[in-house]
Amino acid sequence: xxxxxxxNLFVSVDNRDILKGVDLEVNAGEVHAIMGPNGSGxxxxxxxxxxxxxxxxxxxxxxxxxxxxxxxxxxxxSHRGLFMAFQYPVEIPGVTNIExxxxxxxxxxxxxxxxxxxxxxxxxxxxxxxxxLELNPDFLKRGVNESFSGGEKxxxxxxxxxxLHPRIALLDETDSGLDIDALQVVARGINEFRSPANAIxxxxxxxxxxxxxxxxYVHVMMDGRVIKSGDASLAxxxxxxxxxxxxxx
Amino acid sequence: xxxxxxxxxxNISTLLDRSRARATLDQLGIPKYRSENWKYTNPKPLIDSLxxxxxxxxxxxxSLGGAVEILPFVSAEAKGLISEFVGALANGMDTSMxxxxxxxxxxxxxxxxxxxxxxxxxxxxxxxxxxxxxxLIVVESGSTLRVIESTExxxxxxxxxxxxxxxxxxxxxxxxxxxxxxxxxxxxxxxSALYQLDQYSSGTRLRRNDISIDVVGEGSTIEVxxxxxxxxxxxxxxxxxxxxxxxxxxxxxxxxxxxxxxxRSVFNGRIFIARDAQHTSAHLNNKNILTGENAExxxxxxxxxxxxxxxxxxxxxxxxxxxxxxxxxxxxGLTNQKARELLLNGFLQEVIEGDLGTQILGLEPMNLV
Numbered sequence: 001x002x003x004x005x006x007x008n009l010f011v012s013v014d015n016r017d018i019l020k021g022v023d024l025e026v027n028a029g030e031v032h033a034i035m036g037p038n039g040s041g042x043x044x045x046x047x048x049x050x051x052x053x054x055x056x057x058x059x060x061x062x063x064x065x066x067x068x069x070x071x072x073x074x075x076x077x078s079h080r081g082l083f084m085a086f087q088y089p090v091e092i093p094g095v096t097n098i099e100x101x102x103x104x105x106x107x108x109x110x111x112x113x114x115x116x117x118x119x120x121x122x123x124x125x126x127x128x129x130x131x132x133l134e135l136n137p138d139f140l141k142r143g144v145n146e147s148f149s150g151g152e153k154x155x156x157x158x159x160x161x162x163x164l165h166p167r168i169a170l171l172d173e174t175d176s177g178l179d180i181d182a183l184q185v186v187a188r189g190i191n192e193f194r195s196p197a198n199a200i201x202x203x204x205x206x207x208x209x210x211x212x213x214x215x216x217y218v219h220v221m222m223d224g225r226v227i228k229s230g231d232a233s234l235a236x237x238x239x240x241x242x243x244x245x246x247x248x249x
Numbered sequence: 250x251x252x253x254x255x256x257x258x259x260n261i262s263t264l265l266d267r268s269r270a271r272a273t274l275d276q277l278g279i280p281k282y283r284s285e286n287w288k289y290t291n292p293k294p295l296i297d298s299l300x301x302x303x304x305x306x307x308x309x310x311x312s313l314g315g316a317v318e319i320l321p322f323v324s325a326e327a328k329g330l331i332s333e334f335v336g337a338l339a340n341g342m343d344t345s346m347x348x349x350x351x352x353x354x355x356x357x358x359x360x361x362x363x364x365x366x367x368x369x370x371x372x373x374x375x376x377x378x379x380x381x382x383x384x385l386i387v388v389e390s391g392s393t394l395r396v397i398e399s400t401e402x403x404x405x406x407x408x409x410x411x412x413x414x415x416x417x418x419x420x421x422x423x424x425x426x427x428x429x430x431x432x433x434x435x436x437x438x439x440x441s442a443l444y445q446l447d448q449y450s451s452g453t454r455l456r457r458n459d460i461s462i463d464v465v466g467e468g469s470t471i472e473v474x475x476x477x478x479x480x481x482x483x484x485x486x487x488x489x490x491x492x493x494x495x496x497x498x499x500x501x502x503x504x505x506x507x508x509x510x511x512x513r514s515v516f517n518g519r520i521f522i523a524r525d526a527q528h529t530s531a532h533l534n535n536k537n538i539l540t541g542e543n544a545e546x547x548x549x550x551x552x553x554x555x556x557x558x559x560x561x562x563x564x565x566x567x568x569x570x571x572x573x574x575x576x577x578x579x580x581x582g583l584t585n586q587k588a589r590e591l592l593l594n595g596f597l598q599e600v601i602e603g604d605l606g607t608q609i610l611g612l613e614p615m616n617l618v
Contacts, residue, residue, distance in 0.1 A: 095595030100591070103591060
């Protein structure tokens with residue numbers, strides 16, 4: 001049974017047609033990479049899946065665990081196990097990272113009828129995760145993403161993902177703005193998350209992230225459609241030859 | 250003009266030298282709606298409430314520890330301080346409301362530190378609804394005083410003298426939700442002195458805060474933070490002026506306000522830097538978030554600078570919650586309402602920290618780290 005199923009999805013933004021019939025099926029345990037040139041619709045797909053306002057779904061369907069979530073609110077999709085790591089994580093001064101994470105975890109627990117987590121247990125888990133992501137514990141006291149470096153912001157996205165245990169993680173250009181060391185830390189976090197029970201969709205421009213996270217499938221988007229799918233070798237071919245040859249074919 | 254205005258015949262108001270108050274009233278007149286200082290706030294309900302004599306018992310300020318004395322105005326010990334200071338600072342403000350306070354006084358106290366270098370003294374000034382009261386705070390050289398103040402309606406003028414090297418940390422909580430509340434605060438700082446104000450105001454029927462801080466000694470520091478969250482038909486008007494008269498002092502003012510429902514938020518912040526006040530650093534910022542469809546925000550930051558070697562900034566913004574932030578939180582599982590609450594809380598949390606933050610916003614999570 002597929003965890004995520006996108007069927008013939010048409011999406012417009014500001015009355016402009018961006019996605020023009022996207023099909024995608026992601027099963028548990030799989031890692032999919034979505035590549036494509038600028039403006040091909042990769043980020044639009046991620047945002048439409050997450051339920052961003054202003055991304056109008058004109059037709060088509062999004063299913064999570066066989067449940068149609070096309071008209072659900074962003075938080076309902078989140079509760080059903082969808083997570084999107086932002087390309088540009090938002091800064092929220094005044095709200096500390098720890099307060100934010102605790103509120104997010106509690107929102108998920110409440111949605112699933114669970115009791116509040118004890119502060120001690122929450123902190124124990126959080127300390128372990130921040131250590132694995134090589135984040136200074138002081139990082140938790142700071143405002144969400146406030147004055148974070150590019151690497152810290154992306155690691156914070158991974159920290160949130162590890163706290164929320166999603167079924168499917170959409171990582172929108174998580175590798176952008178990272179130096180090699182930070183890329184390795186982020187990739188390690190993603191690989192630790194990877195399991196037979198969940199799935200990952202990586203939206204990326206570059207092959208380099210895929211050196212650290214081996215994809216099972218690679219899809220190429222162009223002009224709002226998936227025009228080619230293949231295995232990891234497709235990413236290598238793109239790295240070598242660019243996108244032009246696909247356009248021509 | 251002053252004699253036409255109601256004034257009580259209580260012992261306390263006749264004890265005071267009212268000539269300064271009368272002179273100010275003659276000069277400025279009784280506050281009028283739509284005049285420069287009262288452009289968006291009608292002072293009439295505040296003035297009318299002055300003649301309502303209160304039957305409620307007055308609660309005197311209390312010491313929570315340290316070397317500090319609290320003297321009623323009627324006491325012999327207070328006499329010298331009263332004649333020297335009471336009315337001297339607040340009458341210099343560009344509104345005659347403090348003068349009306351002096352002419353209608355129902356209670357007054359002097360709070361004075363009595364020793365320096367012996368740690369912090371702490372005083373609580375209780376809310377005294379319906380009273381017209383005045384407090385003179387004298388922080389002697391080198392001493393430190395923390396004042397925790399509550400207001401819930403009424404008319405209160407506080408004058409503070411912080412002598413050289415003194416520190417006054419002032420936490421002010423204005424929590425009433427259905428009151429008429431006038432507060433004036435006039436502070437004068439000597440050399441190397443520190444004045445810190447943390448203020449939170451809830452929405453109420455009508456609340457006006459006039460604040461004036463004069464720096465007359467070099468090397469002094471002012472840190473002011475204020476936050477408010479208005480709901481219903483509440484009305485809050487905050488007027489603050491920081492006046493640097495001497496070189497090498499610094500001030501930072503930061504105010505965050507939320508205006509919801511049908512509320513009205515008025516803010517006027519002014520930095521004045523005299524010709525001689527070289528090497529002054531002064532910054533003022535007021536940010537507002539509008540959450541009510543019918544709410545109104547009026548904000549005006551002002552700079553008046555006569556010195557040429559200073560670092561100053563001022564700014565004000567009014568807007569709505571950032572929908573990008575709301576979406577970010579919702580993708581993490583927070584409902585639309587919870588996301589907005591958290592963001593507004595965070596916005597206020599930027600200016601309401603410490604004890605006040607714990608009390609108002611319940612900032613406990615930080616303690617978990």
